[in-house]
Amino acid sequence: MKRTSIKDVATKAGVSITTVSRALNGYSDVSEATRARIMEVARELNYAPDVNARALGGMSETTIGLIVSDLQHSDYSNMAFGVISGVYHACVENGCEFILLATDVARQGKQNFLQLCRKKNLDGIVAMGLRTDDVYYKEVLKGYLPCALIDINKMGKNLCNISVDNIRASKEAVQHLLALGHKHIGMINGEKVADVSKERYSGYASALLDADMVLNPDYVIYSDFKEEVAREEVKELLKNNPEITAVFCASDLMAIGAIQGIEEMGLRVPEDISVVGFDDIPVARYVGNGLTTIKQDPYIMGNMAGKIAYQMVMKEKVPFQMQAPYELVERGSTGPLKK
Amino acid sequence: MKRTSIKDVATKAGVSITTVSRALNGYSDVSEATRARIMEVARELNYAPDVNARALGGMSETTIGLIVSDLQHSDYSNMAFGVISGVYHACVENGCEFILLATDVARQGKQNFLQLCRKKNLDGIVAMGLRTDDVYYKEVLKGYLPCALIDINKMGKNLCNISVDNIRASKEAVQHLLALGHKHIGMINGEKVADVSKERYSGYASALLDADMVLNPDYVIYSDFKEEVAREEVKELLKNNPEITAVFCASDLMAIGAIQGIEEMGLRVPEDISVVGFDDIPVARYVGNGLTTIKQDPYIMGNMAGKIAYQMVMKEKVPFQMQAPYELVERGSTGPLKK
DNA sequence: CTGAAAGCGCTTACAG
DNA sequence: CTGAAAGCGCTTACAG
Numbered sequence: 001m002k003r004t005s006i007k008d009v010a011t012k013a014g015v016s017i018t019t020v021s022r023a024l025n026g027y028s029d030v031s032e033a034t035r036a037r038i039m040e041v042a043r044e045l046n047y048a049p050d051v052n053a054r055a056l057g058g059m060s061e062t063t064i065g066l067i068v069s070d071l072q073h074s075d076y077s078n079m080a081f082g083v084i085s086g087v088y089h090a091c092v093e094n095g096c097e098f099i100l101l102a103t104d105v106a107r108q109g110k111q112n113f114l115q116l117c118r119k120k121n122l123d124g125i126v127a128m129g130l131r132t133d134d135v136y137y138k139e140v141l142k143g144y145l146p147c148a149l150i151d152i153n154k155m156g157k158n159l160c161n162i163s164v165d166n167i168r169a170s171k172e173a174v175q176h177l178l179a180l181g182h183k184h185i186g187m188i189n190g191e192k193v194a195d196v197s198k199e200r201y202s203g204y205a206s207a208l209l210d211a212d213m214v215l216n217p218d219y220v221i222y223s224d225f226k227e228e229v230a231r232e233e234v235k236e237l238l239k240n241n242p243e244i245t246a247v248f249c250a251s252d253l254m255a256i257g258a259i260q261g262i263e264e265m266g267l268r269v270p271e272d273i274s275v276v277g278f279d280d281i282p283v284a285r286y287v288g289n290g291l292t293t294i295k296q297d298p299y300i301m302g303n304m305a306g307k308i309a310y311q312m313v314m315k316e317k318v319p320f321q322m323q324a325p326y327e328l329v330e331r332g333s334t335g336p337l338k339k
Numbered sequence: 340m341k342r343t344s345i346k347d348v349a350t351k352a353g354v355s356i357t358t359v360s361r362a363l364n365g366y367s368d369v370s371e372a373t374r375a376r377i378m379e380v381a382r383e384l385n386y387a388p389d390v391n392a393r394a395l396g397g398m399s400e401t402t403i404g405l406i407v408s409d410l411q412h413s414d415y416s417n418m419a420f421g422v423i424s425g426v427y428h429a430c431v432e433n434g435c436e437f438i439l440l441a442t443d444v445a446r447q448g449k450q451n452f453l454q455l456c457r458k459k460n461l462d463g464i465v466a467m468g469l470r471t472d473d474v475y476y477k478e479v480l481k482g483y484l485p486c487a488l489i490d491i492n493k494m495g496k497n498l499c500n501i502s503v504d505n506i507r508a509s510k511e512a513v514q515h516l517l518a519l520g521h522k523h524i525g526m527i528n529g530e531k532v533a534d535v536s537k538e539r540y541s542g543y544a545s546a547l548l549d550a551d552m553v554l555n556p557d558y559v560i561y562s563d564f565k566e567e568v569a570r571e572e573v574k575e576l577l578k579n580n581p582e583i584t585a586v587f588c589a590s591d592l593m594a595i596g597a598i599q600g601i602e603e604m605g606l607r608v609p610e611d612i613s614v615v616g617f618d619d620i621p622v623a624r625y626v627g628n629g630l631t632t633i634k635q636d637p638y639i640m641g642n643m644a645g646k647i648a649y650q651m652v653m654k655e656k657v658p659f660q661m662q663a664p665y666e667l668v669e670r671g672s673t674g675p676l677k678k
Numbered sequence: 679c680t681g682a683a684a685g686c687g688c689t690t691a692c693a694g
Numbered sequence: 695c696t697g698a699a700a701g702c703g704c705t706t707a708c709a710g
Contacts, residue, residue: 053703392687
């Protein structure tokens with residue numbers, strides 16, 4: 001299928017390629033009659049300008065790349081998908097191009113981030129799920145290009161962080177438990193090095209301190225955001241601290257693991273132990289009588305990030321960080337303290 | 340940030356751009372010394388060839404577009420995400436480019452499919468979730484470009500369909516119920532017009548006929564693949580046909596709805612009614628004691644489709660259709676018939 | 679309102 | 695082994 005070019009349109013319409021270009025790009029200095037004829041011919045021929053040639057000619061579309069650390073086979077948490085969809089739609093709304101980039105480690109070695117950006121002609125970036133040990137982590141944060149970060153709490157030139165207010169959200173979660181009468185509240189946290197882990201701990205601590213309670217370091221364990229790990233370690237936590245009646249988990253996945261572990265100990269949720277999660281992943285509604293959790297919306301976060309990235313590309317002033325909405329969703333995994 | 344071009348590299352390395360181009364593209368007719376120097380300079384400058392210029396110059400990367408009917412905000416079923424990831428990785432493995440295209444209806448009107456392909460310089464297509472009423476539906480099926488179809492059962496030039504064997508899989512699901520002793524088995528199907536609905540019905544019917552049972556048209560209802568609809572309509576089904584003790588659903592989502600409806604009637608799953616789904620979506624494990632279902636793997640399907648599309652672009656011979664693996668997963672929603 | 683010509687950054691015969 | 699030059703399909707001053 002030979003590609004139809006601007007020349008074909010010009011010839012068939014009996015004008016120069018210059019005029020075709022201007023007509024198709026909507027410039028005003030073309031007579032209506034000529035424009036109409038050109039449009040007609042273009043439609044007949046199913047003509048669409050070659051995007052590469054356009055770019056080289058100086059009309060490059062602004063394009064935003066979404067860089068994710070690794071595309072898994074499935075997206076249990078809906079985090080990756082929601083963000084992809086959110087950024088995609090932000091691009092559509094802004095009339096810019098969207099490119100999905102997964103940074104498998106092998107390729108990070110062969111081509112550095114700046115080269116990647118140049119190769120793909122990127123104007124702006126949205127980054128999510130980068131880990132501190134990703135080769136691209138530092139490079140992205142240098143801010144060569146405008147970059148919106150999802151859940152990566154770094155500030156700097158050309159950088160804007162989008163996330164929920166993890167501290168306040170976690171505080172609310174724990175205050176919910178306090179309001180139910182719980183006095184001994186444990187926490188199952190994610191990896192110690194992750195920014196969000198620190199923030200969510202901070203909210204947990206703040207809620208307890210505000211309630212004039214003491215912080216017991218034994219009450220906090222780190223389960224790496226993994227279901228299986230939480231499942232095992234919650235047993236240790238409860239065995240060592242039998243006075244605990246409620247657990248705040250830094251992710252739903254860990255909360256699900258925790259519930260399994262709790263039930264394996266012969267305890268019931270929420271009668272014996274109340275559990276709160278974080279994220280509101282799709283399965284949260286279905287676990288037992290439903291998981292009480294902090295809901296955040298990956299689509300909204302991706303969409304915000306996409307729009308912010310675009311604004312940064314357009315040289316608009318944007319804040320260093322923006323807060324995405326969250327919400328405590330009460331379901332069946334929490335209940336009042338039994339006297 | 341001024342882009343560094345091949346000229347910059349040539350100047351700094353003291354050679355012509357011709358030589359730079361050949362060195363970087365790995366041609367053999369460049370002396371090792373020269374090549375080494377050029378590579379060195381290129382790295383220093385973080386040079387990466389402009390992909391647009393390359394394409395125009397004749398080295399266009401082959402690129403495969405994944406066209407989905409609509410990118411939802413979340414992907415409860417993991418179908419969209421799994422396919423995206425699968426196609427993406429197929430492209431990475433084949434060293435070709437990946438483009439995600441969501442065909443929001445508004446844009447389908449303004450730009451036809453062929454124009455879209457030309458604009459994006461697509462060489463091959465993977466299509467999923469197109470509905471018969473999508474403007475692009477017919478256009479994609481014309482086979483202008485090599486096209487791998489996921490769950491769209493059409494044959495033709497430049498077309499290859501990838502899906503599980505819906506008939507056999509559905510038959511197995513129903514045979515599982517028969518083996519448990521059930522004699523009166525209903526079916527909750529998707530939209531009547533969908534190809535997969537027809538195929539899954541066909542498997543259901545085949546299993547019953549093989550077992551010398553009669554097909555009762557009253558036993559089959561159409562719930563449009565929607566959880567809420569199934570939830571309501573299953574009640575009618577069971578009220579009108581109280582002898583039914585098992586239901587085969589053409590999707591997990593409808594199965595989940597059905598279970599809710601059944602429980603709202605005061606019946607229990609599986610003691611009173613056994614339920615089988617189709618898909619094995621992430622929540623299937625968590626619904627009640629787990630949903631018995633036919634597992635299919637969106638990642639594998641996407642990956643197969645991506646590879647097939649690439650092969651078609653490379654003019655390799657491919658079959659008209661390929662079958663993706665499936666598997667009956669037995670969980671707690673099915674049990675033996677109570678006498 | 680329209681067209682001839684230069685230029686975007688590459689690749690690739692072609693000549694040496 | 696290396697380079698000057700043409701060409702890919704567009705856009706955009708510039709001239710008329």
